[in-house]
Amino acid sequence: MAVRLGLCALAVVPVLLLLLLPQDFGCLGGWPGWAAHAPAGTAWAAEDSWRHAGAQTPSDSEPGGITPPVSDMRANGGLPPDAPELRIGLLTTYPPLSYMVEGVPAGFARDLAEAVAHAAGRRAVFHADDSGPVLRSDLVEGTMDVLALVAETPERQAQLEFSEPGLEVAERIYVRRDGGTHPRGVAALSGLLVAVVESHASHQYLRSMPGQRVLPVSTPLDAVMAVAWGRADALVAPEPVVEHIIRRLPTDAPLEPSGQPLRTLRFSFGTAKGNTPLMAELNEALVKVRASGEYDKLYRRWFGGNVLSRYTDRELLLAGVAFALLTVFLGASVVLLWRTMRLRRDVEAGTVATREARASMLREAISRQRAEQEAERFFALSLDPVAIVTQQGALRRVNPAWVRLFGFSVEEVTGHPFLDFVHPDDQDASQPLLVSGTNGLAGAAASPVENRFRCKDGVYRWLARASVALPEEGLIYVSGRDVTQRKEAELYLERQAEELRRSNAELEQFAYIASHDLQEPLRKIASFLDLLAKRYVGRLDSDADEFIGFAVDAARRMKDMIEDLLSYSRVSTQGREFEDTDMEKVVDTVLSDLGLLLEEAGATVDRGPLPMIRADRVQMEQLLRNLLGNAVKYRSEAPPSISIGAARAVGGGQRGGAWVFHVRDNGIGMKPEHFERIFRVFQRLHGPGRYPGTGIGLAVCKKIVERHGGSIEVESAPGRGSTFRFVIPDRFAGPTGSTGPTGSYGPGMPVVPDGHVGQPLP
Known part of the structure; x- marks a missing residue:
């Protein structure tokens, strides 16, 4: 057997x-x-x-x-002992392009760099490092001559000279096979967490794309493991690098490429900017290596597709x-081998499992150490105050910004209760940081709050802070921002606004009372002056008759001014509730009231379709009555021609929209420098002898429009008539509590051309 x-x-x-x-x-x-x-x-x-x-x-x-x-x-690869050195920088985080094996550089980049150096008659001396910025810094400082196979990017092209490409590979997206997302391109990565090797070409490429979430890692292996373990949704890296890592993992990595290749990366030799002679020498040596067949041999060895081809x-x-x-x-010894085979398999399986566990623990330890170092750097460099609080509610650590802001040294705050530094009136707002006072930690992030914190000099400063509790660590992390100036500005503005509201109310009340109470004495003055004029005109000398005429005319104009001032004050003090108002009926009422005036002047009124709006009907009638009256009063030699219409507003930033009304005439017009002046109280462009009135009518129009949340403006030119436009929003929370549009439309807002309503009328 x-x-x-x-x-x-x-x-x-x-x-x-x-x-x-x-x-x-x-x-x-x-x-x-x-x-x-x-x-x-x-x-x-x-x-x-x-x-x-x-x-x-x-x-x-x-x-x-x-x-x-x-x-x-x-020993020198066929080169003489005095052959010049070529100092080559080698990045060691990209297998099989370049990596370290037992402290010795290996990979395609290393072999190709050595072959190019020999072809150039130089002895290759390698300087390996796992940081690309460090290698590029050494190249600029002159401590090395060339970087081996650096990916060409626009940022690096501005810093380095690049040779002809030594390698061109495709850059791809990799995801988990069992994942639900399969992006087809860079645009589909929006919203996904993408793992990339920090400072490499893929990292720079994704950082230039808006809206990308990037998880920088140290090596391609970390990127593969981040996706395999679910810490990232996808990774972007050169295809040969990822495939090389997947083939050599001891367990099956559940990764697969997604979509088409993103782009082709060119890996070339890089020298310092302006080192043209060395770049020409490298290009010539690279041509020699390709012509000798050495390049193809190295390429098959590292990228041949299977292990034997290497x-x-x-x-x-x-x-x-x-x-x-x-x-x-x-x-x-086959019999002995057969008998020990089972034991050997068990030992090898245990060794592989142990090695994998050790490697996994080492990677986790390295990752945790890096995370702690990064957190420590951010903790120290942050310009905003940051603190760590224990589960008992005591301050464990504070960063330098905290010390600078509040003046307490680290020793003076460490171990003291957090709430001892909070203003007594604000301590209730700080309680959500802890559960049941200081007995336990909250399981979720507390809502951001603003509190006053005591400084060492006794002054309190406002701090807007957010906190998050980690029960497993027994700590609460608090991050804040000094908002003292903003809070003081807000309080100052609130006081000023309240003072302004009170002052406006008093002024309106004063204007109403003053104009109302002046009516009675002025009425007596006007009556006695009329009596004096009737009885004594012609009985005194001509100067007395002229003086009596001046006094009567002045009393009449004073009466008109007081009545107009009373009307102006009533816009705010006696305004009616907003209601659904049909502007067609408003125009009918105004035209009926002004019928005799329009008939005597021979005026024609052209009216377009008008909408239903939410407004004070009486004030809308007063507004149109003033505008139509001015169109007749300031007419030219031609018979007055008046146009009334409305159109939907375009733009303006309002939700819900607004209507733009216009009243156009063919009157005498005005110069542009008077456009703002005519809307002020008692401002007239002509003397009272030429055109009657007190100069308050347009001021009343402006106040009515502003009460409705809109604005009014004029377009005019001398001898070409005037066009008054006023905006009434669809909805506005007015001073009387009625609903309407929020905000207002300002002057110069684009509108639909006259005569073409933007949407059907209600």
């Missing part, structure tokens, strides 16, 4: 070794200088670690397995010889 098993093993063992060789080849060889490869359970195998460690290949040994002394030429035909031949020798050796 044992003999049969041995014969079967002799036939099966070579096949098994062929399949296992690429991942464990170094462990099987007995050739001089061949170093052991990385264990199969690591994130990726170091297939060429012996090559980068400076070990000698089997082809360099003499027949019979005796290795001759290595000359200086041989080895040359010579290496595979030597592997075949090793297989034969090992087969003979294993044939003699």
Whole structure:
């Protein structure tokens, strides 16, 4: 039975070794200088670690397995000992492009950089680092000559000189196979948390896109694990890098590409800006490497698509010889191998599991350490005060901004109750920070509040703060912002607004009372002056008659001014509730009231369709009566021609819309510099002898429109008539409590052209 098993093993063992060789080849060889490869359970195998460690290949040994002394030429890759150095910067976070194996740089970028340096007659000296900004800084400072295979981006093109591309790869989106999102392009990533390697080309690309949520990580492996473990929704990285990591993970990573490739990344050699001679030398050497076939060999080794394609035909031949020798050796011990196979599998499974657990714990520890370092930096650099409170309600830590704002040193606040520094009147608002006083922590973020906090000098400052409680840590994190100036400004504005409301109310009441109480004495003065004029005109001299005429006319104008002032004050003090008002009926009433005036002046009125609005009907009649009366009063030599219409407002920022009414005439017009003046109280452009009136009619119109939440303006030119436009919003919360539009439409608001209503009339 044992003999049969041995014969079967002799036939099966070579096949098994062929399949296992690429991942464990170094462990099987007995050739001089061949170093052991990385264990199969690591994130990726170091297939060429012996090559980068400076070990000698089997082809360099003499027949019979005796290795001759290595000359200086041989040690320098065929270059003379005095060959100039080419200092090459190597980023070590992008397998298989570039990474570290047992402290030695490896990957396609490293091998291609060495081949280019040899083709240029230089000895390659590598400076490896896991930070791209550090390498670029060293390049600018001159401590190295060239960066190996840097992704070309617009930001880097402004800083570096780039060679012809050494590698072009596709950049893709990867998501979980069982996930519900499968973005097709960059636009579909909006709203998703995307993992990218920090400071790499993909990171810079996504940062330039508006609305992208980015999770920066240190290595591509961290990006893959972030998506695999559900910490991120997707990742963006070069396709060969992600595929290389997925193939070498000890467990199946549930990732797959989504959509089409985003773009093609060009990886090139980079030199300092202006180093044209070295760039020309690198381009020439890169052409030589491509022409010699060395480039294709390196590309197949690292990107061939399977593990065997990374080895040359010579290496595979030597592997075949090793297989034969090992087969003979294993044939003699096949029975022992068969008996121990089960135990070996168990040991290997346990070793892989242990190694995976250790690697996972190490990654978690590194990630936590980085997060703590970042949080510590933000804690120290924040310009806003930040504090950490214990579950007992005591201050555990405060940042420098807290110390600067309140004046207390760290020692003076550490361990003291948080509420001791809050103003007594504001402590109730701070209670949501804790549950049942200081007995326990809230399980969710507390609502933002504004409190007064005591400074060391006894002064209180306003602090707008937000807090979040973490029960598992037993801590509450509080972040605030000094809003003392804003709160003082708000309080000042509130006092000023209240004072202004009180002053306006008193002024309106005073205007009403003054104009009302002046009516009686003025009536007596006017009556006695009329009596004096009737009895003594012609009985005194001509000067007395003229003086009596002046006094009578002045009393009459004073009476008109007081009556108009009383009407002006009544706009606010005696306004009626807003109600549904049909502007068609309002115009009918006004035209009926002004019928005799319009007939005597020979005026014609052209009216368009008018809407139903929410307004004070009496004040709308007064508004149109004043505007139509002015159109007749300030007419030209031609008969008055008046147009009334309305249109829907366009724009203005109002929700609900508004109506723009117009009253147009062909009167004498006015100059633009008088447009604002005519809406002021007692402002007239003509003397009372030419045109009657007190100059308060348009001021009343403006006050009526503003009470309805709108605005009024005029367009005019001398000799071309005037067009008055006023805006009435659909809804406005007026001073009487009636509902209407919020806000107001300002002058210059765009409207629908006259005669074309923007929407059907109600």
